[in-house]
Amino acid sequence: MNRLVYLWFLRLMLPVVLVRLAWRGLRNPDYWQRIPERFGFIEPVTKQRVIWIHAVSVGEVRASAPLVRELSEHYPYHSLLITTMTPTGSAQVRALFVDKVAHCYAPYDYPSAIRRFLDRTKPVMTIVMETELWPNIFHLCRERGIPVFVTNVRMSDFSMRKYQRFASLARATLLQVSRFAAQSPADANRLMNLGAAPETVTVTGSIKFELNIGASMREAAEVLRLTWGQDRPVWLAASTHEGEEETVLMALAALKTQPRFANMLLVLVPRHPERFTAVARLCKKNFRIALRSETPGAIDPATEVLVGDTMGELQLFYGAADVAFIGGSLVPTGGHNLLEASALGKPVVFGPHMFNFQEISQMTLDRGAGVQVQSLDQLSAAVSDFLGNANRRDSVGEAGRKMVEENRGALTANMRLIEQLIK
Template sequence: MLPLRYLYTLLMYLATPVIVLRLLTRGIRYGSYHQRWPERFGLFPAPGLNGSLWVHAVSVGEVNAAEPLIKALRLAYPHAPLVITTVTPTGSERVRQLFGDSVFHVYLPYDLPFAVRRFLLRVRPRLAVIVETEIWPNLYFACRRRGIPLMIVNARLSERSMRGYRPARGLVRAALRCVSLVAAQSRTDAARYRVLGAPAERVVVSGNLKFDMPVPAQAKVDGEAMRDRWGRLRPVWMAASTHEGEELAVLEAHLEVLQRLPDALLLLAPRHPDRFRLVEHLVRNLGFTAGTRSADRVPAAAHQVFVIDAMGELMPFFAASDLAFVGGSLVPIGGHNVLEPASLSRPVLVGPHTFNFDDITQTLVREGGAVRIESGDRLGAAVQQLLRDAPTLGQMGRCAHDVFASEQGAVQRVMTLVDRMLQE
């Protein structure tokens, strides 16, 4: 196993020039990011921490999933410093929005031995908590060498990810043996971690943290205010977290909807900030009367499409919608979080590719809270049919919320595991 690990580390070093070039490119795209890229090599002023609780959440979705757990950790261990790491600038911004200066945020270092060593010496964690699926061999080996308990919580592993790990199966198995505990979202995820090499006795099923995410009361208030603004009888649907290749299908679907429901409104939220302007141009070039969150704040009666060009602000718009299509599912991205609309009793539409949230999505479809469409050209008919059937919309919304409510409790189960780990 040692030669394979050395080969992996050598490849990481050889990739460093490409990594630096990518950092410079991302710095151009995300403004101040270039000032912080040394953090990716463990270069940042030591914050003077000792015995910190470290939570790693790669990007926005993982930060949102980790939110209730981080709040529970802060409540249970008020004197322990909290360290949150992310990989993406959008994830970093979400940490700032949720927690401000109450936590220490830094970017996760690349999996280079010297960078990992610097990082661990600066934050001095008492416990490492990795959210969902981030397997970095050198980081894991370093935690074991320093006696830092390492947990993977809300752990999920798709069939596609398992195939991706196959070429380095031996190295991944060795890395997973450094993990003290894997708290999986579902039995399927737990089984896949065992197949990948996690010791069976260290894998448990704790449920999905996203079922415990807080539903902001203000989101409902803001959603109601928007409905009052444009008229409560107006048909409104939302396309959330869309990717390249999906917006055109969504806008073509909206054209179909407008033929039967001429006052319908589409709320369109692209997944990535660097595509906000591109999507806005696409909407306007197709002839829609459009508004944006940055320019107009809220939709007006005249808008046919409203582009939500902001991060972390989807909940009020879900609350203002009659139903929601969740993106990343018409293209093979694997789908995004279907629980946000479900938590607000909103029916859900998804495409064929939902392997990132497979168990949740299947449960929602089976229980009547979601509908799966086969392709983008079926989206318009599905939206139109549901918007014209208020009783079905209401029933689907209730079913979606029932699924959401029935699965809650993962945070408490994970906190029990954390307490036990810290006591040991």
């Protein structure tokens, strides 16, 4: 497929795009808000020297936080505009950055929408988090002399094979990018195999290691733990997807048959807000539950499952828990970032499907900072091992903390590349 065919395909798909947007709104009404923004109808940005940062959803927004912090410090006379594609990503921008950055939804990859967006924002640079490749956005930025920097790139074998189905379009798109910052040599090689110019690809490591865990957050986590119960074991299941909660709850039931875990608390945080209600209903079938949104203070000691139905608190939950299971890994979603838990010295457990974090998950295993499981029985055993053995829990958690600390440096490398481009 070349770009002309892609353009006609997009035009034919417009009714499907609108129907899908309406359908997603049935599950999350926030999708029905601010629809014009998705077609470039935004308020003109009056500030000069706009740096446009595109982060698709929650994970990318959280990953962008260290970069946003550095850009704000090094370029005080530039204004930062962050775009997302999802309402949860939008909420995460507000939670993390408050009023320090501007925000709107990114335009769909239609030329008219992109031109409208660029006319109203006039960015001096575009920074794209991870591997979001948009043919028309990249071409039109290049056409206007706006450098495009794709950072924190992860390109799994699965993603590479997907892009290879449209080899000519992928290559033409990659050639519009001014610079790539790849997480690992394997990611860099896959980019170049797809057609990226070798001179544009630099291996910088992952900026997800650049976590800033402040003293205030640690103190808040200690206070939260007191409200949960200092003496009861606490297991966090973070960013779970459909099909995982059942397994997690079965593991909980198995663990609670052991007297030492009879009073344990499971903190269950679904990845997508539109599933909060359904997951709470599922938990209520066999367990006594509480909702985080309704229980900000002390919880009843009889509570067995606390459903994390709020936004922006996951890092706090990691700090307050004893062990963390990383969701999206028992089902073929590709897993989620485990480094927030590791940075806080928490042992991590994850399933077989971590292809979105292949290098990081392998490093975690190599460093003894976590455990990979394949089944319900292995999940129960791994959580039991960590909750029942404080020395084991502390040593594995400390290995994770050291792993994060020793792999910092990607942020500095990224800022050097940005400095070259922004000049």
